[in-house]
Amino acid sequence: MIRLSNKKILLCITGGIAAYKTPELTRIFKKNGADVRIIMTQSAKEFVAPLSLQAVSGNQIHYSLLDEEAELGMGHIELAKWADVILIAPCTAESISRLAQGRANDLMSAVILASDADLFIAPAMNVKMWNDKVTQKNVKTLSLKNINFIGPDSGEQACGDIGDGRMSQPDDIAMTIAKSFSSSFLQGKKILITAGPTQEAIDPVRYLSNNSSGKMGYALAEAAYLAGANVQLVSGPVSIKKFDGVNLYKVKTADEMLKIIKTLINDDDIDIFIGCAAVADFKPVDYKNSKIKKTDDTEISILLTKNPDILKYAADNMTDKIVIGFSAETDNIIENAKLKLKSKKLDMIICNDVSNSEIGFDSDDNEVYLITNDTEQLLAKTSKIKIAKKILQNIQPLIN
Numbered sequence: 577m578i579r580l581s582n583k584k585i586l587l588c589i590t591g592g593i594a595a596y597k598t599p600e601l602t603r604i605f606k607k608n609g610a611d612v613r614i615i616m617t618q619s620a621k622e623f624v625a626p627l628s629l630q631a632v633s634g635n636q637i638h639y640s641l642l643d644e645e646a647e648l649g650m651g652h653i654e655l656a657k658w659a660d661v662i663l664i665a666p667c668t669a670e671s672i673s674r675l676a677q678g679r680a681n682d683l684m685s686a687v688i689l690a691s692d693a694d695l696f697i698a699p700a701m702n703v704k705m706w707n708d709k710v711t712q713k714n715v716k717t718l719s720l721k722n723i724n725f726i727g728p729d730s731g732e733q734a735c736g737d738i739g740d741g742r743m744s745q746p747d748d749i750a751m752t753i754a755k756s757f758s759s760s761f762l763q764g765k766k767i768l769i770t771a772g773p774t775q776e777a778i779d780p781v782r783y784l785s786n787n788s789s790g791k792m793g794y795a796l797a798e799a800a801y802l803a804g805a806n807v808q809l810v811s812g813p814v815s816i817k818k819f820d821g822v823n824l825y826k827v828k829t830a831d832e833m834l835k836i837i838k839t840l841i842n843d844d845d846i847d848i849f850i851g852c853a854a855v856a857d858f859k860p861v862d863y864k865n866s867k868i869k870k871t872d873d874t875e876i877s878i879l880l881t882k883n884p885d886i887l888k889y890a891a892d893n894m895t896d897k898i899v900i901g902f903s904a905e906t907d908n909i910i911e912n913a914k915l916k917l918k919s920k921k922l923d924m925i926i927c928n929d930v931s932n933s934e935i936g937f938d939s940d941d942n943e944v945y946l947i948t949n950d951t952e953q954l955l956a957k958t959s960k961i962k963i964a965k966k967i968l969q970n971i972q973p974l975i976n
């Protein structure tokens with residue numbers, strides 16, 4: 577039983593014999609509740625009738641990048657944004673090569689370059705084409721970009737050869753796509769996430785704080801919960817709602833945050849810690865019990881002292897677990913993040929440039945670098961929930 581209700585699947589069909597299976601694949605998606613839109617390459621039209629696919633999908637077929645009519649309505653960028661998932665089935669050796677080169681010379685490749693949606697490729701080709709060194713290099717290039725391959729299967733081919741290269745069966749492809757929506761790769765894992773700013777009181781009405789909105793940490797909590805994790809979210813003061821199912825602990829100060837973190841780390845057997853909160857580095861040495869009065873003095877001094885380092889506490893006390901930190905920087909962001917990764921002995925640091933207002937503290941989008949001791953990867957600008965999902969997918973290989 578597969579569930580695809582309301583999922584938006586963009587099916588791209590390229591010019592291989594296995595294209596004859598795509599009306600059946602489309603029918604399976606539709607039967608299970610998905611909305612299917614179809615792009616065909618020019619060659620694909622030689623292998624399967626667009627009219628059949630239009631009838632089965634219930635939607636007009638898209639072919640051309642330079643189509644004035646399409647650009648008025650569902651142009652390539654809109655198709656790219658519309659899709660929850662993009663599937664290329666069958667995918668030829670030629671299309672794999674174009675994608676590996678980052679080409680955008682037809683509708684399919686332009687949409688894929690412009691989309692954040694998860695991409696699945698179901699290759700279909702002759703065994704020698706599949707095993708060719710260049711094809712295999714292209715497949716590796718695409719796999720390193722987190723593109724998912726379904727198949728190919730092995731067996732007798734249309735040309736009579738035997739070996740790897742047959743497109744996976746439509747039922748199996750549909751099942752893989754369905755599973756990607758109900759991914760539970762964090763099932764059984766306990767994740768502790770910090771979010772938002774802290775507020776360090778000066779007197780009963782004033783405090784030191786920062787511009788953190790909490791959106792990134794809350795998006796991570798939502799994505800982790802949807803991936804099956806048990807999620808504890810410790811949050812400074814923010815004005816956003818937590819996702820149902822996430823356990824929320826509200827705090828104001830760094831000291832309060834550390835107290836809850838200590839309890840959760842020591843008593844709750846946390847597997848993964850993600851420090852996303854913008855914890856104030858300093859707090860006033862003295863809290864004034866009464867409001868500081870305005871006087872004729874033009875200057876006043878507030879002596880500050882360092883706050884506890886919550887991320888370091890987690891790293892020092894979770895040595896056999898996964899500890900990930902965020903680094904919000906305005907200058908030399910990668911160098912500073914690498915120093916933090918090493919000095920705090922983290923498993924990963926996620927850094928972003930908060931001087932850019934389009935991806936900074938209060939924005940809905942983010943663009944981050946994921947840095948480990950061996951790797952450095954840019955997650956290009958997109959919504960914070962999509963960034964959160966991609967971060968968790970990248971944490972997956974660190975989990976035992």
Ligand SMILES: Cc1cc2nc3c(=O)[nH]c(=O)nc-3n(C[C@H](O)[C@H](O)[C@H](O)COP(=O)(O)O)c2cc1C
Binds near residue numbers: 702
């Ligand atoms: C009869 C026939 C069958 C073909 N089958 C395949 C195939 O299964 N896999 C493949 O990679 N190429 C196959 N090709 C070659 C592609 O159609 C060709 O490389 C084309 O340029 C692919 O363009 P596209 O990837 O833009 O659709 C076949 C060609 C012909 C004439």
